[in-house]
Amino acid sequence: MDQANSRAAAPRTSDWPFFASFAVLGGAYVALIVAMVLADIFFTSPRHIFQALASPEIRYAIRLSLISCSITAMLSLLVAIPLGYLLARCEFRGRAFIEAVLDIPIVLPPLVVGLSLLILFQLKLGGASLETRLTQIGFPVTYQIPAVVLAQFAVSAAFAVRTMRVSFEQLNPRAEQVALTLGCTRAQAFWRVALPEARRGVLTAATLAWARALGEFGPILVFAGTTRMRTEVLSTTVFLELSVGKIEAAVAVSLLMIAAAALVLALMRLFGSEAKFNRASRP
Amino acid sequence: MIRVEKLTVRAGSFLLNEVSFEIATGEYAVLMGRTGSGKTTTLEAICGLRPAESGRIQLNGEDVTRLSPAARALGYVPQDRALFHSMSVRENLAFGLNVRRTDENVIAERIDQLAELLGIRALLDRRPQHLSGGEAQRVALGRALAIEPRVLCLDEPLSALDDDTRDDMHELLRSIHQRTRATILHVTHHVADAQKLADKLLVLRNGRVEESNPRG
Numbered sequence: 320m321d322q323a324n325s326r327a328a329a330p331r332t333s334d335w336p337f338f339a340s341f342a343v344l345g346g347a348y349v350a351l352i353v354a355m356v357l358a359d360i361f362f363t364s365p366r367h368i369f370q371a372l373a374s375p376e377i378r379y380a381i382r383l384s385l386i387s388c389s390i391t392a393m394l395s396l397l398v399a400i401p402l403g404y405l406l407a408r409c410e411f412r413g414r415a416f417i418e419a420v421l422d423i424p425i426v427l428p429p430l431v432v433g434l435s436l437l438i439l440f441q442l443k444l445g446g447a448s449l450e451t452r453l454t455q456i457g458f459p460v461t462y463q464i465p466a467v468v469l470a471q472f473a474v475s476a477a478f479a480v481r482t483m484r485v486s487f488e489q490l491n492p493r494a495e496q497v498a499l500t501l502g503c504t505r506a507q508a509f510w511r512v513a514l515p516e517a518r519r520g521v522l523t524a525a526t527l528a529w530a531r532a533l534g535e536f537g538p539i540l541v542f543a544g545t546t547r548m549r550t551e552v553l554s555t556t557v558f559l560e561l562s563v564g565k566i567e568a569a570v571a572v573s574l575l576m577i578a579a580a581a582l583v584l585a586l587m588r589l590f591g592s593e594a595k596f597n598r599a600s601r602p
Numbered sequence: 603m604i605r606v607e608k609l610t611v612r613a614g615s616f617l618l619n620e621v622s623f624e625i626a627t628g629e630y631a632v633l634m635g636r637t638g639s640g641k642t643t644t645l646e647a648i649c650g651l652r653p654a655e656s657g658r659i660q661l662n663g664e665d666v667t668r669l670s671p672a673a674r675a676l677g678y679v680p681q682d683r684a685l686f687h688s689m690s691v692r693e694n695l696a697f698g699l700n701v702r703r704t705d706e707n708v709i710a711e712r713i714d715q716l717a718e719l720l721g722i723r724a725l726l727d728r729r730p731q732h733l734s735g736g737e738a739q740r741v742a743l744g745r746a747l748a749i750e751p752r753v754l755c756l757d758e759p760l761s762a763l764d765d766d767t768r769d770d771m772h773e774l775l776r777s778i779h780q781r782t783r784a785t786i787l788h789v790t791h792h793v794a795d796a797q798k799l800a801d802k803l804l805v806l807r808n809g810r811v812e813e814s815n816p817r818g
Contacts (some may be wrong), residue, residue, distance in 0.1 A: 493684035496651050499671040500678040501698035501749060515688035550795075 371571040388532040395479035395528035403483025424477040429537025470538035475528040486520020607655035625772030635806030685730035698749040736767040
């Protein structure tokens with residue numbers, strides 16, 4: 320009898336409760352995001368957006384945001400590619416320490432990042448602060464545009480490093496080893512084999528850094544200040560408009576930021592899938 | 603010629619201890635052994651991809667123990683082929699020659715010869731992602747052969763191939779050996795590879811390399 324039972328087919332139960340419960344739980348978060356964006360859209364009107372776009376302060380903030388985020392993305396790649404590669408490929412002393420250090424900007428409250436930068440530049444170096452020394456050579460940082468970029472970079476680069484590290488880890492190190500046997504130095508193997516194979520990772524890291532930089536607010540507030548027509552970026556615009564009770568303008572600028580972020584993400588998808596499409600479409 | 607004398611190599615927790623063997627110039631040697639016996643570690647040490655703790659490696663009479671992989675100028679085909687995915691098959695084949703700044707015309711001619719020898723002319727403009735196992739293996743062989751190495755190291759080159767493809771590849775490896783007269787070290791755990799290809803059979807067992815009869 321037992322034998323017969325064990326041979327019998329397992330009872331047929333439907334899979335739909337499993338998928339339905341997962342869809343409801345996951346869908347709740349998706350619904351929240353969509354609802355937030357829709358709320359912004361319904362709250363504002365084209366008139367508010369055009370008014371915002373007509374304001375010279377906001378036009379300045381848009382320009383500074385686009386420029387500073389692009390510089391930040393490039394600077395982030397500049398450190399993320401070497402650091403990501405070393406962490407993915409090399410075993411060395413102090414590696415765990417470096418990994419922990421790289422997590423600091425990710426877990427630290429943004430305001431603390433800004434405060435730490437502020438303190439760093441006030442640090443006394445042989446009688447004068449770092450900021451004073453920089454001002455003497457004609458490159459003031461604190462409360463100036465470089466502070467905006469540095470505040471964005473301090474956080475964005477950590478995300479770019481993580482992305483590049485994962486990208487390099489996913490590549491087969493054998494390919495570089497073969498390149499070595501074919502006559503390459505380690506540097507040639509990196510430039511000719513590893514980096515081209517990691518190009519999608521590079522694109523993702525740059526986009527992520529750009530988007531993080533666009534949303535950065537806390538460190539900019541503390542380290543660069545919120546001076547109109549000087550260190551004002553879109554995230555600070557939202558704060559400034561809100562603080563004077565102009566909620567319509569704040570929402571209009573928020574929508575502009577959502578649109579900019581969506582555009583960048585769409586471009587990344589397009590490039591990413593284009594590369595995939597090219598590979599797939601080859602005979 | 604490949605001469606390995608009392609070679610000691612550490613690979614993680616694995617230790618290959620004082621292994622010695624010799625393969626004469628132009629000989630096709632098959633190195634067999636159980637999984638984990640150190641076959642791949644030995645091959646990687648010969649290619650310069652793992653540092654030797656002690657002992658000596660000679661290629662064609664030259665001591666290469668401390669030389670970089672590039673300076674050893676040998677051909678290496680890893681088990682997973684590791685083709686360059688950002689390049690076409692043609693670019694994969696030309697890679698070693700481009701690194702050496704070989705003349706464009708010479709490269710084109712060499713690729714033409716390799717495509718003929720390996721039967722991969724139709725694949726030249728494809729990406730490695732779209733190749734079958736056998737095709738990828740031919741390209742990996744071609745990439746290693748392009749620099750005309752005097753020594754060729756093959757790590758399980760026929761694993762993961764179906765029986766028909768294996769037979770084709772046996773034929774191909776034999777003809778490559780006849781044409782190039784390169785010294786070949788072929789690592790495998792398939793007896794059939796040794797029976798069909800080996801001039802010399804080496805067996806890595808309990809940390810020692812013993813010579814055995816390839817047809818036995």
